[in-house]
Amino acid sequence: MRMTISGLPREFDKFDLQRLFNPYGWVEYTKIVIDPISGLSRGRGIVEMRDDHAKQAMAALQGKMLAHSPLNIKEAKDRRPKPEEGNDRNDR
Numbered sequence: 001m002r003m004t005i006s007g008l009p010r011e012f013d014k015f016d017l018q019r020l021f022n023p024y025g026w027v028e029y030t031k032i033v034i035d036p037i038s039g040l041s042r043g044r045g046i047v048e049m050r051d052d053h054a055k056q057a058m059a060a061l062q063g064k065m066l067a068h069s070p071l072n073i074k075e076a077k078d079r080r081p082k083p084e085e086g087n088d089r090n091d092r
Contacts, residue, residue, distance in 0.1 A: 006043060008044060008071070009043070012045070012066075014032050017030040025052070025057070026049065026050065026053065029046070032044075
């Protein structure tokens with residue numbers, strides 16, 4: 001399961017994020033969202049874990065205070081674009 005996390009301290013890196021989620025199971029992927037102009041963290045991140053571990057981590061960490069800000073954790077939505085009507089190659 002892919003999760004989005006907001007409310008992270010700006011100094012957090014992907015290894016800090018991994019250490020935060022490791023107690024709940026194997027962390028497959030972590031990423032800190034970086035502002036392309038400033039090069040600084042936006043205080044958001046992405047974590048991927050097995051579904052059962054992710055649900056356990058979400059339950060335990062939701063609302064946890066880090067650097068005076070509560071964590072907000074949500075299951076990430078699939079961002080793949082939906083095929084537009086009439087643009088499918090199978091229509092030909």
